[in-house]
Amino acid sequence: MNIEYLKYFSELAKIQHYGKAAKALNISQPGLSHAIKSLEEEYGVPLFQKEGRNVSLSHYGKELMKDVDEILGAYLRLEERAVGLRTEEKTVRIGSVYPLAPGTIPHMLREFGATFPFIIYNRMTPEIAEGLLDGKYDIGFCSDLLKSDEIEYYPIRDSYIAVVVPKGHPLENRERISLKETAGYPQIMFSKTSGFRTLQEQIFAEEGIKVKPVCAAEEIEVITGLVENGFGISVLPYMDIVRLHNVVTIPVKTSGWNSKFYIARRKYGIRSEQEEAFFQYWKKEHH
Known part of the structure; x- marks a missing residue:
């Protein structure tokens, strides 16, 4: 099933004219004809019938149109959600133990020269560890060592x-x-x-x-x-x-x-360039 062909099918059903529909879709008329013919061959039924210079949906086309509308609606929602996810992905989500959140984390972001959008969440270390593992946070700042093979962590400062x-x-x-x-x-x-x-x-x-x-x-x-x-x-x-x-x-x-604070993240996952650069900068600073 070709989603573009379904879009062509839907547009032709509305406009009921190959030339006008092709113009609206910004494709050639032969290209539109080929797409409709491909769908008819795939489904094994005629989708349109000629009415002078125009066309209209056949009985089979009308039946399929109900499903086509649902498929295209679902596809549109999928595209919108994907755009939302891409936008959200640019925001670096930071989980931090409270003692570091008001002073240390803002200082680290400023020193790095962060220009990316970010959100800082105040949490306790176990919550941060869980959030890193399930993808809720991109980077964590924790008050003790996280014992998990799925998380990498590096000390960033000592306490006393x-x-x-x-x-x-x-x-x-x-x-x-x-x-x-x-x-x-x-x-x-x-x-x-x-x-x-x-x-x-x-x-x-x-x-x-x-x-x-x-x-x-x-x-x-x-x-x-x-x-x-x-x-x-x-x-x-x-x-x-x-x-x-x-x-x-x-x-x-x-x-x-002696106690240490750590910068941590899950070992594997898709990261934005800025998130990766921020993590590697502080990893390098302290090693």
């Missing part, structure tokens, strides 16, 4: 443990502090739904410190806001987002804990 205190706090002027020195103050921790809660508990457990949080939150942005408003202090991985608040950050002496 710090205690965040409000301005005016007794610890404000310290350049460095031990974990035990923080234990006597009200602690704000990540909620148990956050992957960082396990990290906090592990850090305290390594030094035999038991901490009962005064409150908890899932997002580092919320935790930092609680610290800023005097609800307590928080020991957490240092991230750029902290600088956006009126707080003081003090590095904590720990047993050498």
Whole structure:
């Protein structure tokens, strides 16, 4: 079945004149005649009948016309959807853990000189991993290593443990502090739904410190806001987002804990040139 021939068939059925239909289709009259003859040979029935200088649909042509209209309508919708997909493909979809989204990601896009349209989604690492695998995101920025053979990832920056205190706090002027020195103050921790809660508990457990949080939150942005408003202090991985608040950050002496943030994407898939260039630029910058 030739979709162009079906278009010719539909146009001739409307105009009912070979010469006028050929002109409307911007093809030669012999070309139109050949297309209609090919369809008649394919279907084994005459599709048109002559009426003087004009033509009209035969009984068979009228029956087939119903299906032709449906096929052409579906084809038009398919073309429109394909155009929409091509337009959407030009937009790079970025899934980022929240600590990197407000500062680090915009800085990276600016440094690269990004001119492509993009969307940044704030998600947690497991959601980003899932989104990369099912094609929801093109590039991910994650807070820990994604253990999947279908994803490639490269570290882009390190983090370290710090205690965040409000301005005016007794610890404000310290350049460095031990974990035990923080234990006597009200602690704000990540909620148990956050992957960082396990990290906090592990850090305290390594030094035999038991901490009962005064409150908890899932997002580092919320935790930092609680610290800023005097609800307590928080020991957490240092991230750029902290600088956006009126707080003081003090590095904590720990047993050498170190964490990394990664740029990630699925190993295989169709990529736009700009998406590929952005990923390779940052891969090269850090290797």
